Amino acid sequence: MELSFTARNVLLGATMLGALGGTLGSFALLRRQSLLGDALAHAALPGVCLAFLLTGAKNPLPLFLGALAAGLLGSLLILATVRFSRIKEDSAIGIVLSVFFGIGIVLLTYIQKLPTGNQSGLDKYLFGQAATLVAEDLKVMAVLGAVVIAAVLLFYKELKLLAFDSAFGSSLGLPMCRLEILLTLLLVIVVVVGLQTVGVVLIVATLITPAAAARQWTDRLGAMVLLSAGIGAAAGVAGSLASASVPRLPTGPVIVVVSSGVLILSLLFAPHRGLLWGLLRERRVADRIRRENLLKDLYLQGERREDWDSFLSWPLLMGVRGQTAGELKSSARPLLREDLAERSGDSLRLTSEGRRQAEGVVRKHRLWEVYLTRRLELPSDHVHRDAEAMEHTLTEETVAQLEDMLGYPEVDPHGRRIPARRTA
């Protein structure tokens, strides 16, 4: 019975923390301040220790306030270092992080040696121990969380502007500097809320990982924030349930592992931005280029021989680009399937539709050559290779513009005829 009560606390706490971290993390990620959260977490440690030393007990509220004060001090030091010295932000973050964390560890070691220290459980702040969450902690978390969410809702459009174009915001007369401090303050609050659950070392993951995962799936800030909060909360649920069912499995690290898994899946499989999507797109482009090249090769042979009816032999076509039989076969397959080419034994010829499409490719190639020689005044023996690439990328619209600009030329710089546009 008592175990399930603890488990319920952990579940509630981890879910709240995940949602909060995901929300704020979106803004931190877009402002390229991912490491700021890390610095704030490390900076909070000496605050926790000092609060314990001053009050002599592990009451949630004083420890929260101590962490909050130290985290804020750390963030202000970072802002001040960047503004008033030549040290850049990444170094300032590194310096504040290590100095505060060092002091925190010294204090922590001192506390461990005190008679009361051993029972303090302060060392749990390093890696977090969600099981130590009590109802009192959850109340503090809920109140602070409500404050954070309310602030994000109220200042949503200003925070968006801060993340996108702060200088423009200033030119509108918005107090961007104060908004930056507000955002940092909200970050500190979330970090401090999560210290006990996830710990100093891993808290940055609850901010950044859900946000980075969410970014892969959407191109709208609102959707990204919601999705990020959702992923964070789901990781919180999964992490706390897993650690409740498997003995001695720590909640914080499991949350981080779960959200990292979501991130990896997102990076691989998200539409448009995912790696797999990119590979498929590259593959499609490569297929199209191979197919258009074979169409063009067949056309050029026909043009040279002034004979469109004979079949062209396999070895002849392989010789044009030095392709292997296998490569040629795989290029020919889609042409045959779409009735753009016909096959007779080991030789190929264009169908009338195939010839029409091939003319389109050759047109682009030759028009581009005319453009390069006329407009950019390149010598005619230097334009072929460039046209070889452009014939696959020019759109019909650009070709029409090009033709208009060049006054509908009929021959290319090498004296070969540019096929006229034909409608299907």
Place this chain on the structure above:
Amino acid sequence: MATPSKTTLLEDETPREAPARRKPAVEVHDLTVAYRTQPVLWDVDLELPEGQLIAIVGPNGAGKSTLLKAMLGLVPSVTGWVQIFGEPYARRRSWVGYVPQRESVDWDFPTSALDVVTMGLYGQIGWFRRPSKRHRETALACLDKVGLRDLAHRQISQLSGGQQQRVFLARALAQDARLYLMDEPFAGVDATTERAILTLLKELRDTGRTVVAVHHDLQTVAEYFDHVVLLNMRLVAAGPVTTTFTAENLQRTYGGRLTVLTQATEALLQKRPIEGTAGGPGEKQPWS
């Protein structure tokens, strides 16, 4: 475009009765800006007339962007002040529209073209409120003016460089300002877009707005602009293009860089003010 009738008006009226609209669009007095100990602008005195297309021209590192930012109060000045239509910038904020350099933001930001243009209205929307349907329609109309209505819902990274530049212009149009400060509005756009942007700027001018643009292409200054500011850390010359954009002034802007730097650095080291830097059109510089 300083018409003769305007000049007559200026001479006829006593200063006390001068109506507000006769004030220069921008007045810069004794402005010095430094990033730490590195001087960027020295003692710039400048008056920019209303209702004109004005180019700010000068070599790299001449402080062109800094001058715009100083007008907007985005960079602190060491000395001097700026007035917009006769008042400090803080009181004229809503009269001024700003177009930053395109590279100054991350175009991979998760937002749409329409959303970016709506940002130009954030000042008038006010705190704690969402953009309403009316705001959205205003933003759409501004996108329409730059020919991007059809791409309103595109994610901004899917726009070409020229289209991104036009989104920034549309955002400035949404501000409905009297004075537009633009940081290289023609940078990295194709010839067609450049034409379209120019037409837009002329339209703004012809409806009485003032447009100040940092410009890089010396060849088009005379064709595009009415008024020119030649800048190289200090003001070299400013005035109508026809009289100011001369080979001699250009030589002084682009050729005398080393001398200016040397003298400025020397003065800084000795902590004394630089002498003879009160610039004006056609004035001979002591070191030239």
